Amino acid sequence: MEEFKNIFIIGVGLIGGSVARDLRRILPACEIYGIDASKDNLEEAVGMGLINHSSGLEELHLADLVFLAIPVDQANLFLPPVLDAVREDTLVVDMGSTKASVCKTVAEHPKRRNFLASHPIAGTEFSGPSAAIEKLYDGKTMIICEVEKTAFKLQERALQLFSDMGMRLRYMDPESHDRHIAYVSHLSHISSFMLGKTVMEKEKNEKDIFDMAGSGFASTVRLAKSNPATWTPIFKENRENVLETLKEYIDNLNNFKNLLENAEYEAVHAEMKNTNHIKSILKGL
């Protein structure tokens, strides 16, 4: 199969930068061009050897493959002009955490068949080029939406590359993706941010409270380190689904609070016992 030679990465942060690290290993002959709204990020990425060239949208005609790894609202803005600019045989892959709006954005685009909508279930709470990690995607799930709308030959080349990155592929329609991911990813971020907020508000008045924090707190609050520039657009694009999960979460918390207020300790025990079952569901995670 023909190899990708000139690869453009739009957004050289955690997600795009980690793709670059894998490309270096899998396609040692490729040239990686970076595009980023932040000149500092671009310079850093070149300095680190993450990308070969600091580039711009005007050079996209060179691209065999384009990765979009920018905030999801930006992806909606940039995807049409990117598709306009690329050649007929170029593959454009979006890596954003919401998929319905981006699929809608390009639904009628003349180059829809050049586009593949993907979401790698991988990341950390850090951001920027320095957060890029080799093999971030190894063993992780790649969710692909509307695969049938991508040209067969481009599908094939993309899926081969994702397999070479060590990813497991899952196919899903974009609406189902957005509804489910709200539960297993977006809600976790809100629960973590608000937990961090609650404890930090207390800390203003009470010194040394964090001396008492252990690994359990660190684990539940880890996602509160995430980048608001990434997450505000995600919550915006997936607003309806996120609100639904958030409502259910708050209802469950209120129910737990009521049980505790009413000293219904058997029911408190049952709430936890029934949730323990998550052990077997999360095996391997």
Next chain:
Amino acid sequence: MEEFKNIFIIGVGLIGGSVARDLRRILPACEIYGIDASKDNLEEAVGMGLINHSSGLEELHLADLVFLAIPVDQANLFLPPVLDAVREDTLVVDMGSTKASVCKTVAEHPKRRNFLASHPIAGTEFSGPSAAIEKLYDGKTMIICEVEKTAFKLQERALQLFSDMGMRLRYMDPESHDRHIAYVSHLSHISSFMLGKTVMEKEKNEKDIFDMAGSGFASTVRLAKSNPATWTPIFKENRENVLETLKEYIDNLNNFKNLLENAEYEAVHAEMKNTNHIKSILKGL
């Protein structure tokens, strides 16, 4: 300093069993006696070599040192008869996650000066003898309450042992302990249990949702694997403080929900940005 020879551990689970593993290393000549409501746990602990003897309360007169590592409501029940049964020079240490009720329980006990109220900020989401880990306590914080109410000689011996286990010592009154620990530990468990519940309720109807879960979800939901037999009594004993933190947490979540409902994305961004500061607070955790 005189070494502890006969050491009783009441509750040979994660916490007590991990103490046993450290004692083997620090005091190789000691004999460890286990007491547990579960005969299976005792047999398992003997079989693993975690303890030397399966024992009972009637042998406590042999003890130089007693660790209580049982659910906090049980500690309140057992502590007075344990103190009644031990010798005048025996040290009794409670390791529970709430401290006010246990300190109140023994306040007027004739052997109050034999007792040290402690809480090691260490643990995992697992339970039982097989969950015991060597060096679980190494580098962790040990919170000690009402140290002045323990006999000076016994204080000294206990603090030396905790230091040998690699722990950093912090002194605090029991009411402050319970108020602060509600924020940095107890609330995290509720947020995690209810997050797990919310997602699992959804999963009943939607297949394969957990295929989409990544390390972020696993991290925020990890504590939902914790033992309800440990945590129900903690929430019971620390009910007022836990309810206060839970109310503040729910208020913060409702506020975030309202901002999202009203499409106030700048405010949503600010909520997260302000909480990012937790990065610097949690350094090292």
